[in-house]
Amino acid sequence: MNMALSEQIVIPQGNAELRLARTWAQPRGFWGWFMNVHHTAIGVRFMVTSFIFFLLGGVLAAMMRLQLSRPENGVLGPDLYNQVFTVHGSTMIFLFAVPMMFQGFGVYLVPLICGTRNIAFPRLNAFSYYLYVVGGLLLWVGLLLKTGADAGWFSYVPLSGPEFTPGKRSDFWAQMITFTEVSALGVAICIATTILRQRAPGMTLNRMPIILWEKLVISMAVIFAMPAVMVVSSMLLMDRTINTQFFNPSVGGDVLLYQHLFWFFGHPEVYIIFLPGTAIVSTLVPVFTRRHIFGYIPIVTSVVATAFLGFGVWVHHMFATGLPQMSESFFTAASLMIVVPTAVQFYCWLATIWHGRLQLKLPMLWVFGFFFVFLIGGLSGVMLASVPVDWQVHDTFFVVAHFHYVLIGGALFPMFGGLYFWIPKITGRMMNDFLGKLHFWLFFIGFNVTFFTMHFLGLRGMPRRVYTYTPEMHWGGLNMLASGGALIMVAGVIVFLVNFFQSRATGRLAGPNPWAAGSLEWAVPSPPPHYNFLELPTVNGREAVWDALPNQPIVTGVRDDIPEVLVTNSLDSEPQHKDELPGPSIWPFLTSIAVSIAFIWSIFSSWGIAYGAIPVVITLIGWLWPRGHSPAPRLETRMEGTWTR
Amino acid sequence: MNPIPPISGLGSAVALFLAQFTGEHNSLHPAGPQASDIEWLYWVIFWIIFVAFILMITGFARAAARNRTQAAEMLPIMSDPEGDRRATWAVSSAVAITVLTLFAVLFMSVITGKKVEGRTSTNPITIQITGHQWWWEVQYPSPQADQTITTANEIHIPVGRPVVILTSSADVIHSFWAPSVNGKRDLLPGYSSAFWIQIDKPGTYPGRCAEFCGLQHAHMGFSIIAEDDNTFKQWEQQQLKPAADPADPEAAHGKQVFATHACIMCHTIRGTDAGSRMGPDLTHLGSRQMIAAETLPNTRGALAGWIIDPQRIKPGNHMAPNLLEPDDLQALITYLQTLQ
Amino acid sequence: MRGYIPLSILLASALVLAGCKREERELRPSPPASEVVNETQVSGLNPGANPLPTPPTPAMYEESAYAVSEGKRLFNQYNCSGCHANGGGGIGPPLMDNYWVYGSQPQNIFTTIVEGRPNGMPSFRNRIPQYQVWEIAAYVRSMSGLLPKDVAPSRSDQLYVRPPEQSMPKQTPVGVTGEPQK
Amino acid sequence: MDSVRQRPVLDVSDLPSVAFGRSNTTWLANVFYMMIEGTMFALLFASYFYLRTRTSSWPPIQAPPNVGYGIANGIVFLLSLIPARYAQKVAPTGNRGKIQLALAGLAVFAIVNMVLRGFELANLNCRWYENAYGSIVWSLIGLHTGHLITEFLETATLLGVSFTPKMEGTRLADVAINSDYWYFVVVSAVLVDFLIYGTTRFL
Incomplete structure (x- = not known):
């Protein structure tokens, strides 16, 4: 570390705790719930929601086992059975396994294990959660409305294509993919940035706990893998709604292209x-x-x-x-x-x-x-x-x-x-x-x-x-x-x-x-x-x-009157600068609603994506428009509220 | 008390249990060289991974049994160079053994794959299989159109001769799989491919569709009937003939019923006016053992049930229910059974 | 917060009860008790004051995407295209325009298929089961954009010859008895 | 009442609160975003060449797209690198006038690009519903147009912000990052152009 450690420093406590609690407080109440951007809250929501989807997927599994327990059983007919096994597979993969194992555990644990106060891009993180919920609801409301996807969790063409799956079943499935994958990609960006930029000083790459390594690697895998399924489900959706011919063998389309991309x-x-x-x-x-x-x-x-x-x-x-x-x-x-x-x-x-x-x-x-x-x-x-x-x-x-x-x-x-x-x-x-x-x-x-x-x-x-x-x-x-x-x-x-x-x-x-x-x-x-963390830690080992150490140093000099975190560099986590994280906001929720409207509308009309883009743009500008504290004073070298004497 | 019931109950339970492992629709009961090669490879890999499993589980059990502690605040071992040194040695050799074993598996797998695909012949019997939702069209192509045999769901082949299967699909992806004969091969729309089978023992070998293909994927079976050369030739000759005109009056009435009802919209009977290719060719229906893609036996009762209400047996399939007067139905079935 | 839960349950159950007719798949149509062909009415004109009671319009076929797609499959497999050529017309009249010689209502089309028409349209009585005729009739109507777009079929796995039914602009029917009977 | 404790600390109060370039977190997120979008383009390119193998001639029935507007748009894209680079250079200075000039220039270029893109679409000689070739060509150019519009909106929003007192601190870094993203749009435009106009003439 190139920053010299001061020797014995007097650290006042008590008031700092109050100030931090006020600075990082998340709003309460009905609307407060939609404004919360703290990673522990969002992480728990990911876990609880995906666990509910796990239970629902389990109910479908039990229905299948009941149907298959005897030959020629009549509990579920073929139409319902196909929807049940498709929704079971899609739920377990897209709505449970990834949101629980990657998003849930990752969002909750990564900032804590990094020793920082919130995830990078907390609003993008919250936005990802809402999109994920809408994607899950889309699939499940579809099932209740007899519009459950029924071509398998892989939805091979041509069976899932326009000719052999009439109605909107495969379209709901394809849009569910878009929702959940955008969500996973958003969280991947948050987690990877947190790991690469917000680790506690001293937590060099060589001292990163293995779980952080894995979350980083998984984020990268998400970033390179999820686009493939978004491309292929979009191709399927376009084949079904605006009559593109990607998978139509009689005009140069190809059914194996779907399988390769999928x-x-x-x-x-x-x-x-x-x-x-x-x-x-x-x-x-x-x-x-x-x-x-x-x-x-x-x-x-x-x-x-x-x-x-x-x-x-x-x-x-x-x-x-x-x-x-x-x-x-x-x-x-x-x-x-x-x-x-x-x-x-x-x-x-x-x-x-x-x-x-x-x-x-x-x-x-x-x-x-x-x-x-x-x-x-x-x-x-x-x-x-x-x-x-x-x-x-x-x-x-x-x-x-x-x-x-x-x-x-x-x-x-x-x-x-x-x-x-x-x-x-x-x-x-x-x-x-x-x-x-x-x-x-x-x-x-x-x-x-x-x-x-x-x-x-x-x-x-x-x-x-x-x-x-x-x-x-x-x-x-x-x-x-x-x-x-x-x-x-x-x-x-x-x-x-x-x-x-x-x-x-x-x-x-x-x-x-x-x-x-x-x-x-x-x-x-x-x-x-x-x-x-009341006192931001430094790290001395894996x-x-x-x-x-018996007297392991702590970090001082990060403001506690605004939600500020320490940014360190990727390799040896040396402190580089400080960054103010955005606080609670309703805009991620509103944006997710606007995006959902556009995506769902596009299932029913190809103009939906064009008209639906307008509220998306408005909410995005609302989200990104700067407001709140003026960060200018922080450009000064030294500020009040520094504990160094 | 009488001790016999529990014993016989146990006996029948054992018999029932063993019955779960019998049957010809079984990858481990090969009837031809291709399936035998794969079965050999299966057992080789099985024993390799069985040994690996036993070794790993023993390792974990022994590791778990050593140095157990329940002390709540046990301080962590901070440094253990001796243990690390021994572990490094053990892990490295285990990885080396793993890599060598995997190479062996790769080698045997590639060799077996070449063997399975390499059993060809210059003078094979060629069969074109076309997957339909939810039945199989079987053709024995010939340069002369009138020498081409078309049938459905039942594939007759001579024993001991290599047969090449050409695949295609009329609608969605299906997969042709007779486990005791060879592995599966997908029937892809827009593609055609070829693979080889051979059966060395006369008999009937069932197969099924293995790629999810919609509502009646579950009821899309076929069977391969291997018979000696003479029987096969006789069958071939019989199949080439058009349907004989019915002799008895009931069958003649049945033929008329066929021609004046929905049947004629979908099915072909060569030698009559019926020539639609939407459903299976029925010219020699009477000679088949099963109907509805191996769902029902080819009996009077099953035929009647199938014709009147096919949607009860295979909901969603493409055959329409037929409301026929009892007389008409009986006559129709009589006629269909004459189509030998 | 608690007030929202019953409200949302109410909304959700209303949605479910309304159901999704578009996705209804009647795999085992109950065989009709008797043919109702003669009850359909070709002409919109009636002698006297009271029109004959029209049989119930089989809305279930027109509202179900599955039934319409079955109609499309049957239209091709029963070789309707042999004369009507994908709806563009050939030996028979085109089906994708707004001109209906014998009426645009499902009952009219039903009657046309079952009874046949002069100048070449054969009668398919007994040859095509009644429910399939309704499916074909629904499909025929979709070709000129008379069905909702979310029910009409999308493109087929064939050569592109015309826009798929879901993209057809709605053609307001005209013709001898083209006006809907209300 | 504050309790008092003594221990060694790492004092970071001297560190700046805004960073330009690679240490900025948004810069990193932008890189990830470009990786995602780059993978999408790469997969569409792969699909394009895969579909090529399924027909005997390319384009299968249509004439190749008219190349004129494509070349013109490509040149405009390359020229637009100038205001983008300029924006990146002046952003750290915080000079509002120069930033406004750079962003306005970039926005004007984006508008010209979008107009030319409209002419490109009219001159592709294929429709997306005719065959798989048409579908992939329209998807490629459609995905890129989506990026172009997004990038225009982002530039316009930043331009709007630059007329308020909020254009300082991290917003200045955002201006620089916006230029990075514009480079990505230009590079992908060149690649898409090469596929649509180039490969159809010799592939």
Whole structure:
């Protein structure tokens, strides 16, 4: 650090706390709710909303399991079943997994772990949340109005195209994609900028906690992957509404173009969902083995490599389309190669546990669930990477089993671990240990019963996305077993909800650091105040709290009468300048409403996007028009309110 | 008490359980060289990943059993050079073994892929499969138009001879998959591709559509019937003939019913006025084992139910319900069954 | 805050109850009890004071995008294009203009298909089930922009020959009995 | 009552509260935004070449777009780099007159670009609904026109702000960042022009 540390400094306290609380206060009341721009509030909203979508998607899953439990079952007809499985998949991927694992955890945790007072671009962050909600509502209101998307979460053309999906079902799906992806992109910009510019002094790249590395890498993956799905869903929408011919083979269009673009997004998407899970695991393992993680650099390298390789394997979703053998071999090799970085992470976690002192507390139990479940999913992925085996198991229940092992194993188990770990930080109260263990075992057993069975169904020839099957196929028994397992999983989730509401009301108070963990979010009270840190920290090691010097310096000189944060540089986080963050505002909400009107209008009329752009422009100008404090005095070198004497 | 019921109950439960793993629609019951190659590869990879799974789980279990502690405020280990050194060694060798194993998998996979795709022949039987929502059109193309066989959902092939399947689609993407014969191949509109199958054992091998194709994706089956050369030749000769004129009066009435009702709008019966290509060719319907894309057996009752109310059996399919007088219906079915 | 919850529930349920007829998919149309062909009226003129009761207009076909797209599929597969050539007309009259020889109402079109017309339009009685005739009639009307744009079909996976039905400008029907009977 | 405690501190009160160039957070966000939009353009370019492989001639049935307005617009785009660069140079000085001049110049160029773009659209010799070639050409030029309009509105808004006393501090940095974004619009315009007017003549 090029700034000299002053020696012993007198720091007045008390009044600073009041001033910070006033400066960073968020408005209350009905309209205040829509004006709040603090990252803890928005992060919790992302988590709660996406968890509600998870529960709704789970209801659809239960409906499917009910329908498939017996041959020739009549609970759902084909029309409803197709809507149910499409909305289930779309909800879990677009409305739950990414918003929860990337946006929810990221928005809540990243500024805290960076040691700053709010996320960069808090209004863009809030705007992203509202757009996400509208996208989710669009899909679900559609389902209730019989306009549920029904061409699969991937919506392949020509089935989802203008000729074979009449009405507005696919249009709703395509616009839901636009909403959720704009939201993810907005949050990616906020998170990446926060990590690169607002880390506490001393938190050099080499000392960044792994979770920050992963959030940064995921933000980059979002920035390069999400445009693909926006391009392809826009092409689909234009084919359906303004009669473009992208996917019409008789006039030069191409159905495989859709698949290439979709999977160019779709495979990185898997890692966008899975890497936050490994981020949570890499955070929890050191805490509960009471040692620094083994293999920091290999793990970080693996994460970066995974994100890179993730862009090179999309064709393995298309092996059955009949590609040239050369490209089959190439994509087999790439798909097998991506096993290596994940294996490296597994070995490093194993080594950390081996040489640490394990405390098998509740969050760690879920991490062990992750090890078991994800291992099975990853290993069956080796089978899918092999082209000939993929020809057999592609689009069967084997693949359904595989990706539920990967996604539930790679995202849901770490998510529950992370929730048990961080909910004490969010609510200030501990979760009940017994109920948590009951939840784990119900979920773990139910999950394996449901999805391990599906491997056999797939090998026995049951294709995916069938609404029923004839008794002659002999798939009834295994399906009944799988449906029974689903019931146990449902019971587990209910236990979690009971635990959450009960502990939020009457749980033991957590205190700032109940797990004696090492990262900076545990250096603030639970729940954190809106200014996060009373004294901005400096960092001396990868686990900031563990590695802190007995008399670790703090940062002074950041104004507390305006919402100001310290901006540091990307590599070695040296303080560079100070930046005033925007405060609460209603404009992000109004802009999101204007954007929603334009997008939804465009489904029904191609002029909607043109007319709808007018209120968008007005609200954007309202949003960006400067107001509030005059920042001019801050150009002066020294200001009143500096604590240096 | 009588001990037998629980035992027999258990027995039947076991039998029921085992029944879940039988059946010909099974990737692990290969009937031809392509499926056998893939099955071999499947088991090789299975045992590799099984060993990997056991090793990893043992590792995690042992790691979890060492150095357990419940002390609440246990101070973290700040530095552990000896442990790190040993871990570095262990992790590096594990990564090396992983990479080598993956290379082995890649090698075997590529070799097997070449083997599966390489079983060709210069004098094959060629079959054109066209996917429709929700049935399969099967053609045996021939340079002479009148030597071309057109049928639906049932593919007859001779045992032991390589067959090339040409694929195309009439509407959306379907996928042709008979697991005991070969892997699946997508039928893409705007594309045509070719792949090879061969069956070495006479029998009937079921297949299904494997790519989601709309409302009745679930009921889009077909079957491949492998028979010896003579039987296949006989079948071929029979299929080339136009439909025989019905001899008995009921069947003749049925033919008239066919011609004066909705049937004629969609179906072809060669040798009659019916020539629409919208639905399956019915010229030799009576010789098929199943109807409605392998959904129902080809019996009088099933045919009657299908003709009168197909939307109950396959909701959303493209066959319209037919309100026929009972006499007309009986005559029509009699006629259809004469179409051998 | 609490006041908004019942309000929004009320609004949401009103939306759901109103339903979305556009997306209704009647996969198993109940077979009609009897043919009602003779009850449809070709001419708008009536002797005497009281017009004959018109049969209920099958709005469910005209309001359902699925039914109209089925009509489009059947229009092609029953080879209506053989004479009407994608609506542009050939042997038969064009269907995408505003001129209706035998009336523009669904019942008129129904009768035309079922009964046939002089000068070449064959009768499809018994050949096309009644519900399919209604679907085709709805589709025929969409070709001249008489259906709402969110129900009319969009482009097909074919060569581009004319704007899709959803982009057709609305043609106010004229013709011998083209005026709607109200 | 303030309690009093002694500990070492890192005093940052000397640091400025506005940064120009790379250390500005909005600059970084703008880079991310250009990465997103650049990926979109790249994917459309890839789709363009992919669709090319699906027909025998390119354009399939139409004549290639008339090149005149495209060249004219390309030259105007390149000339517009001058006011953009000028805006970037004068922004840190805070000289309001010069900033207004630069922004007004940029806005005028953007208006000329948009007018010429209208003529370009009329001379593409294809419609988006005719075939896949028409669809991709219109999508490329449409996406770029969207960027052009957005950039014009942003410039106009900044011009409006520059007539109020709020044009200071971070707003000055925004003027410089706006020019960065204009460079992106110009570069993508050149690439889109090359695809639409160039490749149709030899591909």
